[in-house]
Amino acid sequence: MEDFNTYIANMEKSVISSIIFDPSGFDDISDQLQVGDFLYPAHRHIFDICKELHTQNLPITPDFIASRLVGKRSVSQEEFTQILSVSPIANIEAFIKEIKNASIKRELAKLANMMREKSFDTTLTSESILDEIEQKVFEISSTKSTQTDFLTSREIIELTLENIKILKERGNNILTGLATGFEDLDRMTTGFNKGELIIIGARPSMGKTAFFLNMIQTILNKNQGVAVFSLEMPSTHLMLRMLSASTSIPLQDLRIGRLDDVQMERLSVATDTMTTKPLYIDDGSSLTILQLRSKLRKLKSQDPNLEIAVIDYLQLMSGGNESKGAIGKERHSVIQEISRGLKTLARELNIPIIALSQLNRVVETRDDKRPMLSDLRESGSIEQDADVILFLYRDDVYRKRADKDKIAKLKRDGKENEAKKLEKEMYEQDKQNKIEPAEIIVAKNRNGEIGTIRIQFNKPYTRFEERIRNDEKDYTPTNTKLDSADSPTIQIVQL
Structure with missing residues (x-):
């Protein structure tokens, strides 16, 4: 020594x-x-x-x-x-x-x-x-090294031209990142790109988990590695949802094992296929940025084909050891630490990271309950760090909630017959309307357009799907009324 x-x-x-x-x-x-x-x-x-x-x-x-x-x-x-x-x-x-x-x-x-x-x-x-x-x-x-390696304008131009050349050779393929499974979303974002932080926000029951599972199924179908950190739901529950969506077997039937021979055969084929896919799920109930970084770096070294990571959801993460329970820190400071850490990690690992996020209750107080950027909980840092922010909106969720409130009021007022009649109407309507309209609101897109994409939600299979189009037009200006069923799929706001 x-x-x-x-x-x-x-x-x-x-x-x-x-x-x-x-x-x-x-x-x-x-x-x-x-x-x-x-x-x-x-x-x-x-x-x-x-x-x-x-x-x-x-x-x-x-x-x-x-x-x-x-x-x-x-x-x-x-x-x-x-x-x-x-x-x-x-x-x-x-x-x-x-x-x-x-x-x-x-x-x-x-x-x-x-x-x-x-x-x-x-x-x-x-x-x-x-x-x-x-x-x-x-x-x-x-602290290994704080040295900054600057690139000259010549070097940057060479890299930029090389990227343009590669994109030109791709022809009509608009994707520069991972496909989401939604053509119009891919058109607006060019896919989920390396180093990006993508936030998916919605109020409870809108289908955040189902939405990200639909997207990662598309990624897995191309044998691209996916890591999921599920802080809210066990891994077996996530798998049930994925199997329901991929087999078109109602989720409720899978949950209780009510399957006929044909469904069992479909399930067998789906599970055999899924076992070959590079999907990794961590369903631990707690996660810090340091733990996430450690786990992803280890996984990336084990599987260099890891292409994307998903956190469900951001507000369930905690900051460093000193910030557990927000002791000594305001919660917004902890969220700032987490969102900045997620963005830094996305760049370090050179993969897109998706973080699901809850929205403030203030959404419920507005007549138009479509989410806005200000509805993100502790939104300042999240809005700043994210490259892409998507909101999910399903009007039927609020319609059903309003009907349930109405039934409860009728019962409180002693109007049992009217309440039962409305309950029956709701049941019949829900039984018939298995496909609900839904919207993906692209509220922030650092490198592209923002706007609204119309899709649909297949309730029995908890599956978001592309809407069947009735015209060839994809884009409309924001001042165009979008009430018609034949209206365009995307509403674009030019930045």
Whole structure:
């Protein structure tokens, strides 16, 4: 260990000497090394003085450094003289990497000692220890290098033209990302693209879970890997919904096992197919950004074909260990941490991440209950971080709710016959109308248009489907009335 420390000490002296005798490269060095990366206190102090001089636009020279060292006991005259006696080096990058590598190893050694001490602390739970370890590991890994590699305009142009060339060769294929299974949504967004954060928001019972399951089925059909973090629903319940949608067997029949021979055969074929698909579901009831990052990085290394991740849903996630239960933090600060973390993770892993989101109850108070961006819970940070925000809307959900409220009122008023009559009408109507109109509202689209896409919801199979079109026109301006059944499928708002 002593030999290694001497080796690192010599590295540190060489780097500091190079800074003093050629300070022109200090910006690049200070981007990669921090004061705490130096092993010896004297070296840390001199490097800190160099940073201070540079910040104040003062020359980094032996005289200026010596003047700052007057009266400082942390650096002896002998130590400073030794540094000045070391010749500057040409290959400074290699020395910087060695110093940084040694610094990270020291931090990991400290972490190992901390783990040992805490493992014997009976007042701590294993979960809290794991959370703290993940936080520390994340902090260490995030400081590996702060160097920013700029691209020149020439390099950016070359990359841009190369992308355009690739897209041109694709012909009429509008997709640059993953297909959603909804042609009009793909047309507006060009699919879900790498590095994007996509938010799907809706009030309860609108079908957020069914909607994302429909989309990932399309992705899985192309054998593209999908990771799902289901914080609200067990994995077996999700699979039942997917099987119902793919086999056209009513979900209720699957739940109670009421299947005939033909349905059993369809189910057997569907399950055989599904077992070959790269679908990964984590249905743990708690999840932090650090845990999500750790799990996705591990999964990505195991299956490089992982193409997308889904979180159901965002508000059930928690922040770091210190923010559980929003203790010491307002909830909006925790959501800000989560949404920023999701966007950062999408870029880091180079995959799209979908996060489902609840909406505020204020939606229910409006005459027009179609969601708006302001309806997102703790919406500021979510709206800012998301690349695409989709809202689901089904008018029939509110119609049924209004009818149920009306029945309840009739019963309270003693009008049992009228209540039973309305209940029967609702039952017959629900029995006949198995297909309900639905809307995908594209409220934000960082790289494209916004507007409304008309689809339909197949209730027995909890399946969203494309609407059968009665005309060839896809787009209409926002001031066009959309009351007709033959109206266009998409309403577009030009940005």
